Amino acid sequence: MLLSAIPTAGPIGVFDSGYGGLTILSKFRELLPQYDYLYLGDNARTPYGTRSFEVVYEFTLQAVRRLFELGCPLVILACNTASAKALRSIQQNDLPYLDPTRRVLGVIRPTVECIGEITHTRHVGLLATSGTVKSESYPLEIRKLFPDIKVTGVACPLWVPLVENNEADSEGADYFVRKYIDTLLCKDPEIDTIILGCTHYPLLLNKIRQFTPPHIRLVTQGEYVSRSLKDYLFRHSEMDERCLKNARCEFLTTESVEKFRESASLFLHQDVHVRSITLESF
Secondary structure, three states, rough: OOOOOOOOOOOOOEEEEEOOHHHHHHHHHHHHOOOEEEEEEOHHHHHOOOHHHHHHHHHHHHHHHHHHHHOOOOOHHHHHHHHHHHHHHHHHHHHHOOOOEEEEEOHHHHHHHHHHHHOOOOEEEEEOHHHHHHHHHHHHHHHHHHHEEEEEEEOOOOHHHHHHHHOOOOOOHHHHHHHHHHHHHHOOOOOOOEEEOOOOOOHHHHHHHOOOOOOEEEEOOOOHHHHHEEEEEEEHHHHHHHHHHOOOOEEEOOOHHHHHHHHHHHHHHOOOOOOEOOOOOO
8 A cells, every 4th residue: 555645755764773873864964964864763673683584674664664654755774784684675575565756775785886996905894783794785786896806794793782782982892892803804814895884883983993903994884875875866856856955853763762862962962852653563
């Protein structure tokens, strides 16, 4: 059943399993400050990285439907796990029935497109959630564009909980940050570029840099995804016209408003307006 038979204008929806997508949203607002944004963090059910394809797909589709219902003509899955496990199914199977005039985009392809210009050794590392690594989305996408690049991935199952529990700057995080980086570089010492394949990970960036050799380039996604969104809106004027431009931003969370407001304000360095919602099965 279609949600709307008539194209409507609204904010750009940004979805993540928790706080990680704020690193994408912040870059959107830097590069494209004129647009309205509606951020939805499913913090109550984070992390997504350890969940099955079926569960991640169901949770992500619930979020997309809710953002559509709230008027978003365009939704960005600012979550690598959701992009890896749910994006294609939603684009191909669900959008034609929900609303063929709306769009859902992910963060993996824009990140992959930049890699060929960054690596010199053609050996690239991937630090990501278990779900993203197991999906092999990054190696598959990179192989399409750059078949000469070797990709080695390592899952970092404890990094998202560190961020979600505001432990990113704690001394206790050092062991787990160093552990996964060392494991990756032991698997392939020729790596000269590491993709931080989870939008939570830039919130650990200071510690990641501390334990990464200085000659290795760390690729965070916000810059590349925001440039890709700008290009997309330029190329699709009909969608650009449907995205409101009042420079407003609102936040939704599936956890307590107080906890989300405190963490989001800390990460974004500003006070935020937050509402709590429930994502239920359909």
